[in-house]
Amino acid sequence: MDSGPPTLGLEDGTIDVERLLVEPHDGHASMDSVIYFNEKTPENAMDIKDVSCSFGGLDTAIAQEGEDILNGEVLDSMPNEVEFGYFRSHNDFCSMGDDYLVGVEFAESITDLDYGSSEGLAASVSDNQMQSTSAGSDTHWKSSLFRIKQVLDCQKAQLDIGSSESDIPSCNKCEMLVEENPSISPGSCTVQNIGKTHNSPSCSYQDIISDGNDGGHSPSDEMFCSPMTQKNDEFEVTGQDGETNIFPWQEALTSVQAKCTDLPTQKISRKPTQRYVDELTSVQANCTDLPTQKRSRKPTQRYVDELADPIPPYSRKRREASTSTLKDKSLGVKDHKKCHVASRTELPAEESSVIAIQVPFGSLAHKECPKGRTCDLAQHVDARNLMTKPKAIHKKRDDCIIAMTPKKRDDCLTGAHQKKRDDCIITESPEEVSGRRKHHRLWTITEVRKLIDGVSQYGVGRWSRIKKLFFSTSAHRTSVDLKDKWRNLLKASGILDQGRQGEKKRNMAWRPLPKSILRRVCELATIYPYPKGQRPKIPHIQHDSPDRSTDITLSDYRRILRSINGS
DNA sequence: TTTAGGG
């Protein structure tokens, strides 16, 4: 009953299952239990069989799915079925409700169910379980147990695991990583351990489990490693002492097999008995053990960010003062997220393939880059900054740099430099977020195209609609952004006169926009005069579709289709 | 809340 210190390994070499079971690794997780196999060897096949045996009646899925396995054809059929895959089993024992996910009840429930699957259910349960059940909230447990017993009574004859499945409450799936992989736990449980476990009655599974399980944890994935955790482990855990682990595991598995070998070849050995449970537990222990260890080792981004986030010396009081706090907050959060996440994930996916259209005249050489991979970023950035209105330079320089580096470098640099760039961005973004302005994200050609399509479809001024339909995926780009961009496009197209000649000249720098885009902008501009219509409103807007481009565009196509269909 | 428009 005194399980001692929370160490995983007990003195006698066994595993402190309790801890493993009770400790939620990941807060919660589905009780998926899957048995992974990494090798196609017959031994593994046996493993599966064994495991299923161990689960006994609890695991119907395995029994069913791996029927042939259990029927003794393991060696032949197994490898194919199981190789590197996993058996997903809907375990009945996982079916206990939330009530079971707490402390003693849970563990006991498992045990009970386990027994329930065996012939000795009645005896075992009545003798051991009932007595040991002291918690007050065990009504559920009892009822479950009762049900199980009923089921068994009714179906004892056929000994069909599957029969109990339907009667036992909904079940969760448990995953169990039975990899020989080095990634598996650093020797928390060795062969010897397993052996001892099943050899020493004092350390029976049940004992261990019921031993002081009052922590009130929710062992959601207790007994079997949760899928999530495990999968993470698969990747995150690099074999530190992998080599040493391989061996123990193989042996462990072998021993487990051995135990099961004497079981009837019939698919159901109704009596897993304590040994198997113990072994299973041991195996599980190995799996379960992983998460905790791994989790500790990942300082990663967050800390980097925090360290790099030196609360901006000056916060934009302007914004704080003027805008509502709510809005600011949401924006702040959003932006913040964007900086950390979007800049790394979203950009590559969405924008990396496309180049921004704004190309300073300083580098006309690149402007015609069709697909746009302009590569001398520094040049671009500098040129852009220099081009900016003098008064704006002081304020925009950093913005531009920050904004442009991610994208353009994404386009141009290879993965080798990626990390460095990310760091750079991350380092700067916090300041930007809280202190200055929204991340300046250049418009990609695809975005511009979307905008144009949107305008052609909905007309100018329906920015929010366009945003909703065309930019739903890009969290940035508010309707205001769309509007601004459209305005800029008009400027770039020379449609919107800035009034000053200088402006026009500067517009030339934007000309690198694909002609098709500029043309479409012009066309749309004639159709949809920019709000407040400086230009004569062209009254004649065709019936259903506003699109008026001369080239065949998607919207044209749609319009034509529509007209055809209509008539 | 969305748009328009100035900065």
Place this chain on the structure above:
DNA sequence: CCCTAAA
């Protein structure tokens, strides 16, 4: 992009 006024 930001901000604000207006609707």
